[in-house]
Amino acid sequence: MLAACKGGISNWRKATEKFNEHEKSTLHSDSSQRIAALGSTPINALLSDAAPKTQNTARNVLELMFRSVIFLGKKGIAFRGDNSRDGVLYELMLERTYNLPKEREWPLLWNNRGWYNGCKCHGTIFTDTRYVDKSMEIHTDFLGFYNAPDSTGETLFKCITDVFLRLNIPIERLKGYCFDGASNMSGRFSGVQARLKEVCPDSLFVHCANHSLDLVLQEVGREVSLVAETLNFVQGIATVIRESSKRKELYVYMFGCDDVVNILAICPTRWCVRTIAMKCVCSSYTELQKTLKILKDDKSVRGDARAKIGGLYKQCLKGRTLFGLLCCEALFEPCEAVAKNLQSNNASARGALECTNLLRERIVALRDDTVVQGIESKVSAADLKMPDARQHRASKTPARYRHTTEPEAHAMSTWRQEFFEAVDLLTAELKRRFDQDGMKIAAPRENVLIEAANSRGQQQTLELESLHLPQLISDVDRYRQDLQLKMLGDAIGDSPCHTVQDIATRVAKLHPQARGIFQDVEKLIKLCLCMPIAVASSERSFSTLRRLKTWLRSNMTQKRLTHLTLMHVHSNILDNVDVSALMRVFNSATPERKATFGRLPTWSSRRQQNGAFSANRWHKVGELPMYGELGG
Template identity: 20%
Template sequence: MDKFLTKRPRSNESSVKDDNATTSSSPKRARVEFDSNNLVADPGLRMPIEKYDGNIKDEKKYGNQYRCFNPSWFDSFPWLEYSAEKDSAFCLWCYLFKPTTYGLQSGRDVFSKLGYNNWKNVISTFRDHEGNVTSIHNFAADKLELFKNPRQNVTQKISQHSSEMEVAYRVRLTAILDIVQFLLRQGLAFQGHDESSSSKNKGNFLELLYWYGARVDKIAKTLKANAPGNNQMTAPKIQKDLVHSCAEKVRSLIIEDIGDRIFSLMVDKARDISVKEQMAIVLRYVDSRGQVIERFLCVEHVTDTSSHTLKEAIDNLFAKYGLPLSRLRGQGYDGASNMRGEFNGLKSLILKDNPYARYVHCFAHQLQLIVVGLAKKMSIINDFFSYVIKIVNLVEASCKRKDALRQSQHENIVTRIEKGVISTGRGCNQETSLARPGGTRWGSHYYTILRLQMMWPAVMDVVGNVHDDGTNPDQQGVALGLIDRMERFEFVFILFLMKKVLGITNGLLQALQEKNQNIVNALDMVEGVKFKLQSLRDDGWDELLANVSKFCVENDIEMPNNMEERLLVRGRPRCEKQATTYLHYYRVEVFYSVLDMIMQDMNSHFSESTIELLSCISCLDPKQSFSRFDAVKLVHIVELYPEDFSKLDRMALVDQLEMYIYDMGKNVDFSSQGSIGELAIKLVETEKNLRYPLVYRLIELALVLPISTASVERVISAMNIIKTDLRNKMEDDFFTDSLVCDIEKDIFNEIDNEDILQYFQNMRTHRIQLAPLDHSSNKSGSSVSM
């Protein structure tokens, strides 16, 4: 402080002793000068700072005048800075951009390093510092302008890019983007057999680039003339950056559409073609129009399949895209132990963080478990399906046998048409073949049984030809065993029984695969399946036996003459001579046992106690003029979600439900709706969702809860299309970005090209920086049809 404060002599030599100290030699109060050496250590005894002169810290004495830094100088000199520590002025521009050597001014470091603190003739000094147009200060000012304008930075100045070159760069980059979009929409490879980042093979990308340029003269010129040799924009890194830009724009629109709405999480995992464990993530929510939307977000590569690893991957994903876990209201998995485990499963880990994320076991998977359990528990059904698979494998083993099967089926159809057994018409009697049953999709067994029954004579002919004309004894033995099995009454009986049972459950299985399916419709279909199975058990025996008998007569299959005849029990030694009647065996031990086991499993998996919340939600169903409406159950739902409904909301909901059901009941447009989904859309269209906000919030909860993981399974199927044997070196990021663009085509096709280009430009520094266009004139899909 002593550097710039001048001490004035005092009239008396005594120091300041109290707050009211004054000089003794003058009637006027003298200026109280500050002496840092005499500063009292005890802060309670110090003289208040306001007793000193207000400008004492900033003033300097020049002759008889005191001067200090004037803040008004900031308005006249935008480069000016002031250091209170040094009581000096500095130039920010010279500090940042002053070169080491620049003419005669190169050695003047007063305003850049030392600081200027002579407050006399300040204005003229500042003017002199600015100097003329060639001064060091103005050189630094030019550098500052280049720094503030990225499009005119140093690299741009050195490269001397003209405006024409920038236009050419935009045209070329847009052409590259169009090709990237085309390959993404078609799910095609970019670099042929090697999609790794180190690959130098351009593959499909380069071929399309030349084809594209050849079709458009303007782009052809750009490709040939205006692109520098090291700026062709065809490197795999550029391609992957553009793909990532496309995928991120798709994800951003999905996240923007979700907003602060509640949503559900659906997860499934599978191995891709390169034997990497991938976790597919799909979000389900209700949009602003009241429609149920399921959107694929990404696939995450997980090093192991433990529940903690899956939970960590989901947490990282939610944090990356700003999805709050507190808004999660539902979980849907396929029932794997690491997913639905009661203690350490993914379901339990999420419930610890958010107890309102209700778990719903995939309905379609539960239905498959019922059929699979039937095959495993009953040896006679398991034996039947094993022989069906052997028949399909034998008949479909070679092209020659497939051709023989088609020819035999064609001849049988012609013969039956000539006899008038079947009629002709458009779409009738189409050429077909046996459908191979899927290992994880038991619904496919239904179509295998249908085609086996329809093509029975042709199948018997092919199997017989294999036995008669085969050169391999092993195949002849297999064919003989299959003929013996197929000509048994028992095999035909199981064939018709499983056709009937799978026909009932297959309708529910197919309906559960729909994206717009909701809880109430699923519960209705489950109840319908239970009713049909019970009806089949009570009244279906006679019809089934009649159909089996008719089929056996038409195909010369031996059947019991009298159902009351005795039959030795299968699976027991003949010496024990345990026998029963044909009627008791096929009706009680087979027909009743199969149906009882299926209905027992249906009641176990879809019981009222396990789906209490879903049963309450069904009270919102508008069918039959809201016949299921129950205000007590709906209020119970509110009690399960205190996060969404406050205590005041619960009180208000009772009155709102009364007005709601009165309004809906008298309005035909609402009471005639077929599902809760249609009701939600109608409420939004008529803006009644604003009139009944609490009821609409209940409807959102009902629609958000997932009932099937069909959308996730579609993603897993698409994984095998995008990542094939030839593309098994794809990096994980490139793989998931390609999947997003392929699956969410409806969003991808609507993204403006300019948004993608700007995201691409901001990812890293490029040789040319494109300025945003004033208006969006280039929509996705480009002006040239691919």
């Protein structure tokens, strides 16, 4: 056929045969493909044009995904449901891409089954750290949850040291720690506090003030029968009324047009928040009597419940029950007021001891006949069953020693005796529980600073040797430290300082050169500020855990749980997070991600408007100041 192209076809009889033979040749196929390609776009050009569009769509979806995760993490909302397609994150992404057809078809919206894995967390502890920054402000930061294999003191100590190691913080800088009274935490020989004391001899341990107050009330409730019976009665009433909607409607009906007083159950763990439940029972005592009277004769109530209601009704008719309610209210109410103050982030050892002394004085003031007589008058006015004055006591003096037929003691005298017993026991337990070695050292440190700040122009002798200062502060010149304390009062102003926080605020406002004079005093101030008194802020992390680790997320891994909790607790930090920086970190992890999302922009509009925010915020937690506290 090549010859025909050069000289033409000479034998037309075989032209058709030659043409058919030429169509089967490789030369004809290649020529046909080249001619067809002349009028179309090359494939490499098509791929070059499609890749940027696909990567741009992928970047948009990735940014939507990051912002959706941030939103759900801040609000503590579950990411998924029973499966990967039945989750809030999936539905939120579909909703956000409703008017974006290309983004809606992106595989990330449906191929997310591999994001989740099922590893249950059986035992969890948490770590919070408290530190003071250069501006003399106290920070209490949640660091994460730790999945401990068991709860022994040795294991928990290893978990704590591992946290310090991961954050690149020398554990020798630990100056104070606060735990509850469990033996594995507060044990003198093998507890966590004993092991930390071996590593950090200069550190102080404080038994949580709120837990100590709870233990005081728990001891009173266990030893005094009047208090125990009253608490059981309040809990029984709440259980009977609240467990049935029919009974609750009957109870509400008894109020008529008046405001309904809701019955509250007693908190099973926190003894300092039971006053409200007692007040509710006292204020609705008459309505409760009517409700129980109707329910005890109601045949529709099952037998065991009706028997319990009958017992509560008989107990409700007795004056001793109302007397116990009023007595417990008088005992628990001041304790609850003190407990709220001990939960403050600015709580100090000196303030805790002063609150305890005020509480003890208030409790001692209740040991008065006029107080008991006032309670007895309220009980008598309630028209309840009072003890018979003619009834003799069960255990009588032998007849040969008695020369009268009058009763040896009125039953109401027994009530007074039990109330005074509760008062004495509460006073003694307050003194015992708050007589701690850590408190005895931390409070005098604060007293030295406050006395020095308030002694303007006065010469005072400050005894620093009794403060047991750590090695870091003890190495400074004693004369120089004493001189700085004497100059402190003249530098911070005329208004008196009541707390170390007041002193820290005024020192932070000094000129940098003037502030440099008090370098050693600043160390002592930071040492006092970072000392923990209660673990209330740490226990709020467990409240967060209760909201986050629901039935929908029971199979969440420990790593995912910690990350989600960090987002939820530190939601204020998420408001300033540079999403573009996070996307760049995510994109640079693997070559596949780089090919999928392409090159991400270096600067975002948020960074240009609000200033830069480091994407490695959580990688710099190790740069905490030297003064720290661990709560758990």
